[in-house]
Amino acid sequence: EPEVTQTPSHQVTQMGQEVILRCVPISNHLYFYWYRQILGQKVEFLVSFYNNEISEKSEIFDDQFSVERPDGSNFTLKIRSTKLEDSAMYFCASSSQGGWETQYFGPGTRLLVL
Amino acid sequence: AQSVTQLGSHVSVSEGALVLLRCNYSSSVPPYLFWYVQYPNQGLQLLLKYTSAATLVKGINGFEAEFKKSETSFHLTKPSAHMSDAAEYFCAVSVSRDDKIIFGKGTRLHILP
Numbered sequence: 001e002p003e004v005t006q007t008p009s010h011q012v013t014q015m016g017q018e019v020i021l022r023c024v025p026i027s028n029h030l031y032f033y034w035y036r037q038i039l040g041q042k043v044e045f046l047v048s049f050y051n052n053e054i055s056e057k058s059e060i061f062d063d064q065f066s067v068e069r070p071d072g073s074n075f076t077l078k079i080r081s082t083k084l085e086d087s088a089m090y091f092c093a094s095s096s097q098g099g100w101e102t103q104y105f106g107p108g109t110r111l112l113v114l
Numbered sequence: 115a116q117s118v119t120q121l122g123s124h125v126s127v128s129e130g131a132l133v134l135l136r137c138n139y140s141s142s143v144p145p146y147l148f149w150y151v152q153y154p155n156q157g158l159q160l161l162l163k164y165t166s167a168a169t170l171v172k173g174i175n176g177f178e179a180e181f182k183k184s185e186t187s188f189h190l191t192k193p194s195a196h197m198s199d200a201a202e203y204f205c206a207v208s209v210s211r212d213d214k215i216i217f218g219k220g221t222r223l224h225i226l227p
Contacts, residue, residue: 004157031213043158043204043217056214091158095213103215105150105158 002026004106006092012112013082021077021109023092032075033093033103034067036060043091049075082113116141116207120218128226133177133192135221137205140186147188148206148215149179158204164188175199200225 005024013019025032034046047057049067064080075094079086089110093103121136139145147164162173169181175198179190188205205218 006157033214035215035217042219043206045214045216048213058214093158102160102163104160107155107157 002104004092004094004104006090006106006109008109009107010110010112012114015084015113016081019079019082019111021079021090021092021111023075023077023094023106024073025075025092025094026096026104027073029094029096029104031055031095031097031101031103032067032069033095034077035091035093035105036088037091037108038085038088046077046090079111082111084113087111087113116145116209116216118147118205118207118216118218120203120205120221122221123219124222124224126224126226127195129197130194133190133195133199133223135190135203135205135223137179137188137190137218138186139188139205139207141207141209143209146208147179147181148208149173149177149188149190150204150206150217152202152204152220154201161190161203195223195225197225197227199223 007022032049037043047061048055066078068076089108091108092106095101095103117140119138149161150158162171164171164181172178177192202220202222204220206215208215
């Protein structure tokens with residue numbers, strides 16, 4: 001069964017460093033998403049991406065964040081200058097259509113900022 | 115704005131007993147509702163979803179949920195718990211004009227032998 005994959009599974013970085021989290025969505029999907037979950041808190045929407053542009057972003061997704069689909073398979077989340085509060089589990093998801101169509105989630109990348 | 119509230123961050127049931135995980139939603143427009151499950155070290159997997167068709171929705175692994183508009187609830191049930199059901203369960207809501215999903219805080223289900 002097709003699945004969303006994410007790399008790395010764990011990332012430790014120093015505050016102020018840049019990190020890139022990578023995702024490979026399901027191959028025929030057109031809609032891509034990033035969510036995050038700070039330990040003990042809710043899973044929160046960050047951004048949705050369709051047709052090579054951001055379709056919606058949350059208040060969390062400020063100028064330090066960016067997303068890119070550099071080629072036909074990868075979808076990346078870049079955090080330019082990490083802060084301690086960016087420590088969280090980051091989930092990538094993809095769907096074949098937007099709206100309420102099922103979003104398929106990856107296993108997540110656990111980011112720890114020291 | 116939409117939101118979901120999951121009652122109980124931890125629920126323990128005995129193997130073979132009824133599983134009931136509670137979720138209440140808030141939405142100004144007709145919602146789409148979801149239950150996702152997360153097994154240890156895995157991603158979020160869709161259990162079932164309500165999209166304004168039948169109010170009783172059947173999902174995978176014997177789970178089902180009933181949409182009750184009068185109670186703004188979408189509780190998840192399973193008649194007989196199995197050890198393999200131990201996981202974290204997330205209730206979530208979306209609306210047609212937005213494609214983001216709003217998640218609850220999750221309920222960790224423990225199965226007692």
